[in-house]
Amino acid sequence: MSAELTEKQFKKISLLIYQLCGINLKDGKQALVRARLMKRLRALKIQSFTEYIGYIESQSGKQELSFMVDVMTTNKTSFFREPEHFTYLCENILPKMNHRRMRFWTAACSSGEESFSLTMLLREHIADSALRDIKVLATDISMKMLEKARHAIYSEEEVRDIPPLFLQKYFTKIRQETTSFYKVRDSVRALVRIGWLNLMDPWPMKGPFNVIFCRNVMIYFDRPTQQRLIHRFWELLEPGGYLFVGHSEGLSAVSHKFNYVRPAVYRK
Incomplete structure (x- = not known):
């Protein structure tokens, strides 16, 4: 499956993530956002980002917001780091x-x-x-x-x-x-x-x-x-x-x- 993430869709998702958890996805992160969210599209069997955005904006898709934030957060850690x-x-x-x-x-x-x-x-x-x-x-x-x-x-x-x-x-x-x-x-x-x-x-x-x-x-x-x-x-x-x-x-x-x-x- 190959779904395109347009600039307009990237900005919409970026704003939503910022409002949800404060993460500031700067310009240039579009490829990263697409790659990480593709995991969710595949899991949900959704074919496009248009469909995905429609889903997370619907009442039935509210629980998806936490999964979306999950894949967008960086979880690099280790014992006794720094x-x-x-x-x-x-x-x-x-x-x-x-x-x-x-x-x-x-x-x-x-x-x-x-x-x-x-x-x-x-x-x-x-x-x-x-x-x-x-x-x-x-x-x-x-x-x-x-x-x-x-x-x-x-x-x-x-x-x-x-x-x-x-x-x-x-x-x-x-x-x-x-x-x-x-x-x-x-x-x-x-x-x-x-x-x-x-x-x-x-x-x-x-x-x-x-x-x-x-x-x-x-x-x-x-x-x-x-x-x-x-x-x-x-x-x-x-x-x-x-x-x-x-x-x-x-x-x-x-x-x-x-x-x-x-x-x-x-x-x-």
């Missing part, structure tokens, strides 16, 4: 946290690797973690990625960046025919609360959070959307709380109240 952040967390933040109640939020958790990386470190570096009220909130807009995070089962390739000691301590090896998989153990999963969240919607959680990770997400938003998001993170952090963004992001393009700590790390 390791400098985790090193800084362990050396400079966790040793000073003597709260009984500790709250962390991974605001675009994808398939769970970031959240479980954080939780393993909390288990390692907070001696009496079992006696404290510690929770990691893991949210994402992709239902498909959240389903994987809930299962918490990863391939050998996906766990390659995990230190061998952590792999032995916090994962259970599962053999399926000739392939090995690794499942995150309950001692780690018990601290994580996984939930669907569109960052553009009202947020149900009240906070305050000690640390928020929102890494490699804001690059997909335009400046006004980034501005609003940073302000909302500020409001939800405790005084002295930390915000981690991706190393390719930074906050230099938006006005904010945060204190710069080091590249991609800010403090309220």
